[in-house]
Amino acid sequence: MTAEIIDGKAFAETVKARVGRQVEALKKNHDFTPGLAVVLVGEDPASQVYVRNKNKSTVAAGMKSEEIRLADTVSEEEVLAVVHRLNDDPTIHGILVQLPLPKQVDEMAVLDAINPEKDVDGFHVINTGRQAVGLPAMVPCTPLGCIMMLKDRLGDLSGLNAVVVGRSNIVGKPMASLLLAENCTVTIAHSRTKDLPAVVRGADIVVAAVGRPEMVRGDWIKPGATVIDVGINRIEGENGKTRLVGDVAFDEAKAVAGAITPVPGGVGPMTIACLLANTVTAACRQAGLEEPQV
Numbered sequence: 001m002t003a004e005i006i007d008g009k010a011f012a013e014t015v016k017a018r019v020g021r022q023v024e025a026l027k028k029n030h031d032f033t034p035g036l037a038v039v040l041v042g043e044d045p046a047s048q049v050y051v052r053n054k055n056k057s058t059v060a061a062g063m064k065s066e067e068i069r070l071a072d073t074v075s076e077e078e079v080l081a082v083v084h085r086l087n088d089d090p091t092i093h094g095i096l097v098q099l100p101l102p103k104q105v106d107e108m109a110v111l112d113a114i115n116p117e118k119d120v121d122g123f124h125v126i127n128t129g130r131q132a133v134g135l136p137a138m139v140p141c142t143p144l145g146c147i148m149m150l151k152d153r154l155g156d157l158s159g160l161n162a163v164v165v166g167r168s169n170i171v172g173k174p175m176a177s178l179l180l181a182e183n184c185t186v187t188i189a190h191s192r193t194k195d196l197p198a199v200v201r202g203a204d205i206v207v208a209a210v211g212r213p214e215m216v217r218g219d220w221i222k223p224g225a226t227v228i229d230v231g232i233n234r235i236e237g238e239n240g241k242t243r244l245v246g247d248v249a250f251d252e253a254k255a256v257a258g259a260i261t262p263v264p265g266g267v268g269p270m271t272i273a274c275l276l277a278n279t280v281t282a283a284c285r286q287a288g289l290e291e292p293q294v
């Protein structure tokens with residue numbers, strides 16, 4: 001058996017096209033343009049690539065895009081001042097502060113300062129709490145993109161056994177919470193989990209968000225399972241060039257799984273598409289407008 005490859009890149013294009021049509025309708029019918037601001041601290045080359053991609057996609061969808069770059073020596077006060085300015089800017093409806101932040105800046109303090117209505121990352125405790133109890137919330141983009149791919153492939157997720165490997169605040173925990181909201185039976189595994197291969201073998205849905213290249217092996221996968229690989233790891237290839245791999249040993253897992261997301265071209269592009277979708281949602285809520293159904 002060889003798994004279906006879930007084409008996150010193509011799926012993301014359809015989501016981005018829909019967002020583009022929504023933005024067009026908002027401009028035409030309400031003379032209203034959603035705006036997204038991205039704050040990037042430091043010179044981390046990988047982060048710069050994400051920020052560039054986000055900026056390009058935001059502009060392509062017809063939205064306003066603002067990019068704020070700060071040196072990695074910046075003080076917490078300076079970052080907070082930028083966040084406050086963006087909170088007060090009526091042309092900005094979404095604020096994303098790229099993580100991680102340098103060590104002199106308290107991440108929690110910065111996330112807490114973002115107006116929850118503009119928190120398109122869904123990392124503010126207000127949004128985490130609202131999502132957890134089933135109230136309307138801004139939902140973190142990466143887990144949201146994973147759920148969209150899972151529902152597209154599997155339909156109703158009710159009763160399926162889902163194992164999330166990783167428990168970070170930005171991926172693992174919100175992923176588990178969204179799967180629970182879809183009525184999955186959810187297990188969260190992490191670095192203290194005993195016999196991880198056996199835990200993963202019980203899963204109809206495996207979400208790997210560990211940050212360890214190719215850690216999840218093919219013989220951990222239940223035949224026919226759906227595998228979502230969130231990992232983005234740069235490793236040294238044979239010819240000295242770096243290449244991108246996920247947290248799952250793709251070729252091994254592909255031989256066993258029913259469906260699997262590739263890296264690149266899987267979860268990453270969906271994250272950006274969901275960020276744009278969240279920005280339109282946030283903008284409409286702030287302006288008291290219905291989201292255009294196009």
Ligand SMILES: NC(=O)C1=CN([C@@H]2O[C@H](COP(=O)(O)OP(=O)(O)OC[C@H]3O[C@@H](n4cnc5c(N)ncnc54)[C@H](OP(=O)(O)O)[C@@H]3O)[C@@H](O)[C@H]2O)C=CC1
Binds near residue numbers: 142212230231271
């Ligand atoms: N495609 C995308 O859009 C995105 C991709 N990513 C990628 O996803 C991956 C995870 O990111 P993030 O959640 O931020 O990472 P973190 O480093 O914050 O969290 C990693 C999690 O994996 C667990 N873990 C580490 N080692 C093991 C192990 N040997 N066995 C079991 N569990 C382990 C940790 O456990 P413990 O808590 O016990 O330490 C932790 O919960 C990274 O590769 C990142 O680059 C992240 C965001 C978006």
Ligand SMILES: Nc1nc(=O)c2c([nH]1)NC[C@@H]1CN(c3ccc(C(=O)N[C@@H](CCC(=O)O)C(=O)O)cc3)C=[N+]21
Binds near residue numbers: 269271
């Ligand atoms: N506040 C905040 N929110 C985030 O959502 C956030 C963050 N900080 N910090 C870093 C991680 C990582 N992340 C990615 C987004 C898109 C791709 C992506 O588009 N990847 C493409 C191309 C990757 C490439 O070729 O470099 C792919 O997988 O095909 C990857 C990783 C968002 N994150």
